[in-house]
Amino acid sequence: MIDKRKNDHIFLAASPESQIGDSWLDEVVLVHRALPELDLDDVDTRTTFLGREISMPFIIGAMTGGTELAEKINARLAKAAEELGVPMYVGSQRVGIVKPEARRSFEVVKANAPTVPKIANLGAPQISRLPDDQLLRWAEEAVNMIDAAALAVHLNPAQEVFQPEGEPYFKNVLDRLRFLKRSLRVPLIVKEVGNGISKEVAGLLNGVADIIDVAGAGGTSFVVIEGLRAKEARPELYELAQEFKGWGIPTAAAICEAKAAFKGPVIASGGIRNGLDGAKALGLGADYFSASQPLLKAALDDKVAQAISRMLKELRIAMFLTGAAKVQDLRKAPKVF
Amino acid sequence: MIDKRKNDHIFLAASPESQIGDSWLDEVVLVHRALPELDLDDVDTRTTFLGREISMPFIIGAMTGGTELAEKINARLAKAAEELGVPMYVGSQRVGIVKPEARRSFEVVKANAPTVPKIANLGAPQISRLPDDQLLRWAEEAVNMIDAAALAVHLNPAQEVFQPEGEPYFKNVLDRLRFLKRSLRVPLIVKEVGNGISKEVAGLLNGVADIIDVAGAGGTSFVVIEGLRAKEARPELYELAQEFKGWGIPTAAAICEAKAAFKGPVIASGGIRNGLDGAKALGLGADYFSASQPLLKAALDDKVAQAISRMLKELRIAMFLTGAAKVQDLRKAPKVF
């Protein structure tokens, strides 16, 4: 069952059908600087993440685990992450905790990416009803499984509503996050999965999350994906999902809302498809950017390193053409909307 | 004659041709709340209407009566209203007053929906020239015919202009409404039929109507319907109607205008096609929402309960995803336009 769901997620996410809406990043324009006062080779994209140097402010998005295909994808993502010096998330690890035989599909990440920062992953509904001790055990298992530098908890209420086997349980989530923040030895990241984090939610997360990842609308839509999964067996769920397929905060708006309300670092994601999108996100104030679907497609083609290299080149060019020698200079680059 | 007109109205209203314009509800966006802090099951859509509890702030729109087909539709609507615990309007009752044999088509509503609040209905032009005693007699007959909890008077000047047998008489309407307000033992609702109520009119109705129903543009258009009815016999009337087919205040605008100027409860209607539209209307400040055409189509298919259930599910989801545990919380949910 979980196997089938995970693989469905992968194939539907890789298809253009699941990519909808508008991240609003096309409306953000970085202003050309005719006189960059530097050579292209002077552009330095390096920065640090969780205390370690990385080659650019980019993180491979949270995707998968739990199946054979997931294992292969995770291994490929991890190899490229290590080769190019970028951090990576894994997908939700509940399956790895409750099904020991699924663990290997996550452990390959540790094996193939020993030095870059890795991020463990759990879902908010799945932890919302766990008592303190069990929650801490789950969190520690998830972290240890991949030798993670941080734990991410994803908030996905829209996905849970339209998922045939969904668990739309969000009572106590804030309380459980506060407990994790107090008890965990690694930093806590709170993320969405494609519907975005508003300024109200970002504000609530101050003092609770160390980092937030907005995962806004405009790229992979789990409302659409779960709707498509339900289409045959539960057509009325598919139709409900259709009404809500535009639901969510466009990524560019979510970045601005999150930066305005949250005091820590913000990761931009959701429909970021190239390094120019990434540069715009950084220009809007994000500290890092992340992408999932393009790397999923690259992993299926065994071309992850090429995809990340191209992302890096595009970021370098955008920095050069705005006269940004260092990543943080992008924030000062003039922009128009 | 009236028979033919009523049935024409039904078939033309059920066809997509009669659905035109834009309610502007698509421009209203409820902001996603990644952290609802409640379970989907915690969402409570119940509220009260005219002192009675109803299962959601939704009212079946005013439609029909007077013919055999109308009787069947009214019976189906009433059954579903009773089953699901929502109020319902009936269509204009003049025919039931002046033609005793037409009464049954309204009385089925009382028979099939004994407990939910029912709303009687008369047209402003038809009452504008009635002296006090006759007006009171008509109003009481209308109320008694369906055991109504309120009487609605509809304002439909645009429809009367383009209706081949139209009665564009709106002099004294305000005076007649004041008389009804003073003399009637049930509350008075004043509604449009698809061209909307402006802030000027909403202001005039303070102290006159207990509740107003904006019935704005963006759904069923009676300018279009009457134009189509005239097409063969009076082509010049059809052409005049074409020039005016965009006439009217989009529902989202009408809600804002009405709430700004009217002190009592406001019902949103006109082009509301699902529970997400309804949630947006409530988010804009409406107290209830109503729909006609989608329920007419459902009644013709004998699927009214399904249509209302789906409306309810969509409302619940929109409430969950904005973190609204109760209906009135929607009003505080952040929105963007």
Add this chain to the structure above:
Amino acid sequence: MIDKRKNDHIFLAASPESQIGDSWLDEVVLVHRALPELDLDDVDTRTTFLGREISMPFIIGAMTGGTELAEKINARLAKAAEELGVPMYVGSQRVGIVKPEARRSFEVVKANAPTVPKIANLGAPQISRLPDDQLLRWAEEAVNMIDAAALAVHLNPAQEVFQPEGEPYFKNVLDRLRFLKRSLRVPLIVKEVGNGISKEVAGLLNGVADIIDVAGAGGTSFVVIEGLRAKEARPELYELAQEFKGWGIPTAAAICEAKAAFKGPVIASGGIRNGLDGAKALGLGADYFSASQPLLKAALDDKVAQAISRMLKELRIAMFLTGAAKVQDLRKAPKVF
């Protein structure tokens, strides 16, 4: 030669090719009034023009004269004007002054419309170089030829530029207008021909013109018409005209500019195609509205009275639906843009 030009103007103006751009009247929305507090029959469209009562604030636009076809058109327009009680312009009368045999094509207007106000017409470039005495003689001849209640002088610099036989002479025009204002026994109207009057020009005309007619862009375009006339013999003129086909002030903007800067009555024209457009123009503050091309087409079909009657009906409906009992009430009706 003039014969051919006049007839070319008629046939090109009647074709949809000559109708371009956007009057912006579609952006002006009169707000529906659900409670008009009057019957449709109470609407009174009558007003006065040049001291005489007319049946609605509408004027048949300035068009033609000088040829046999023009004579027929003028006769038909005049008959309908008289029948329906609306004023009318004639086309430029120079030809009638310099060619005695052309006079009849204007005199039919006097014969067929003895009582309604008629407006004589001369072109600014044609009078710009006339000395005082000759100018006065021309003006008086034009007025007497049709027993005119006013003389209109048209400003048409864009037309003259692209007209193969054009006379782009606008030096001294203001001086010649001042002389006419001083010397003429009838009021002076200054009008454009489809490119609009700006607030700067409207301001200059204070104290010079008694009335101005904005004749804005969005209907008949003489830049296009003259370009099409030049197409074969002078293709480079046709191409120049193509570059400038969007030139001009949209009628809705011109009305606002003219009302803001000019102290006397303002006639709205240019792309007004029905009584709803007319109502919008009056709503924006115009005192009268006028149309040319639709009446030209009606005249060619011998259906002028029908066209004017429909215009009147549309105006009445727009007044009813905004609760305007009298023409000047339209100005107070709420509008949105």
Add this chain to the structure above:
Amino acid sequence: MIDKRKNDHIFLAASPESQIGDSWLDEVVLVHRALPELDLDDVDTRTTFLGREISMPFIIGAMTGGTELAEKINARLAKAAEELGVPMYVGSQRVGIVKPEARRSFEVVKANAPTVPKIANLGAPQISRLPDDQLLRWAEEAVNMIDAAALAVHLNPAQEVFQPEGEPYFKNVLDRLRFLKRSLRVPLIVKEVGNGISKEVAGLLNGVADIIDVAGAGGTSFVVIEGLRAKEARPELYELAQEFKGWGIPTAAAICEAKAAFKGPVIASGGIRNGLDGAKALGLGADYFSASQPLLKAALDDKVAQAISRMLKELRIAMFLTGAAKVQDLRKAPKVF
């Protein structure tokens, strides 16, 4: 090699594929003046450039040199420049400096346009690493080669990034420009090549450049041209260029930014395709306007004089219809955006 590149540039630039984006000049509207108070013949387009009278404020854009085809084009451009009394730029002269046999392709300009102001041309990346003495020698050679009245240095960072043989070296450019300003006996012009000059860069150039040429986005795109050149041999470069094809500041925006920040004269260019575009640019505050691609196409057809004459006629008409007797009056003409 350089031969091939130069000819590729010519053929790709002449094709519509290389013309992309939007100069925003279509959004700028010059307001029609119904009463110009002048005759078309009174319009005077003459002005001065670098101290010499020219027939209109127009400059033939910087294009080519170095090949046989370039020589032919330069000769044709020069002949027309001389015939019609307008200044002209030449293309980058490095090739003429380092390859003596290429010199003739520039010298034809001096031979065919002895009296009008000519502008020499060098690229910023090519001079960024030259020591003082060599830089001065290059600049003097470039000026002498065509008897130039000014030297233009072009800033083209986006082109260099996507050019297969590109030199993205912009460190020290400002310093080298300052040296030229101090040492050169002719005025210094700094220009872009189609991505525009922002207010930040315009501000930096105060006291450094005598004149700036914004060369904004909306016409010829060298990002596109270099991408197309790379398509076969380096497909990944072509794809990178595709991501950036919208990069750059639209010309109308660049004019406003440059005028706001730069104290000297500003040349408007980038997508200016006729004299009406030119008039709009002057209306926005530019002192001169320039076009390249339309003249390149005209040169290939041997119709340069006709193209410039048409540009002149369009400018005259725009001046007449805004009541501008002299070029500087355009700046006071009302405009809307």
